[in-house]
Amino acid sequence: MKMVSELVKYLKDPHTKKVQHYKERYQELDDLSNVAVDIGDASAYKSLQAEMKEVFFEYLTAVVVDSIYRLAPYVLIIWIISLKWPSITIPFVNWQVDIFGAFLVSYLLLHVGKWFIKPIKSIIHKLGLFGLGASEATKI
Structure with a gap:
């Protein structure tokens, strides 16, 4: 029964963990970037900003893929109805x-x-x- 529950949870929202991971990582990098500004370390700030860009684009990709997964059932429903x-x-x-x-x-x-x-x-x-x-x- 637990496996069925996990499967339904995954099918309902398959990218929740990825999106949450990228969101937390981005927040962590933002906090570290603020610390680098406070201590005046320009090279650390620059490298953290570059990594934040990468994490942001990964986050954006995960959100778009998640949105496509949420849209797919509606497209399937429209297609089935339009056949009739x-x-x-x-x-x-x-x-x-x-x-x-x-x-x-x-x-x-x-x-x-x-x-x-x-x-x-x-x-x-x-x-x-x-x-x-x-x-x-x-x-x-």
């Missing part, structure tokens, strides 16, 4: 829309909706509308 339905028709205006555009718009609307739901939920909770307000015991 290459385009959809919007009923009231009779427009034909490519499935990729419809998927992209629905994905963006979902995330924008999440941004708007949080403040609306907090307002409803504060006002006590629809029975979702805090109980009298918690208002004290």
Whole structure:
């Protein structure tokens, strides 16, 4: 069961350890670079800056690869859906829309909706509308 959990964790976010390692290494080099500036060692500062550049580009590469891994399932979903339905028709205006555009718009609307739901939920909770307000015991 533990192996399955580890596999799911790896498939969900395969480059987390690499990204975290590069981030920590970059922070360590930045701290050492600040110490080199404080003590006035120009050669150490220069070599640390060169190594920081290398670590930064490795970090950037790991983040890009991680982003591609996160994007791949969505591309697969769009491809599978487009095999069955290459385009959809919007009923009231009779427009034909490519499935990729419809998927992209629905994905963006979902995330924008999440941004708007949080403040609306907090307002409803504060006002006590629809029975979702805090109980009298918690208002004290």
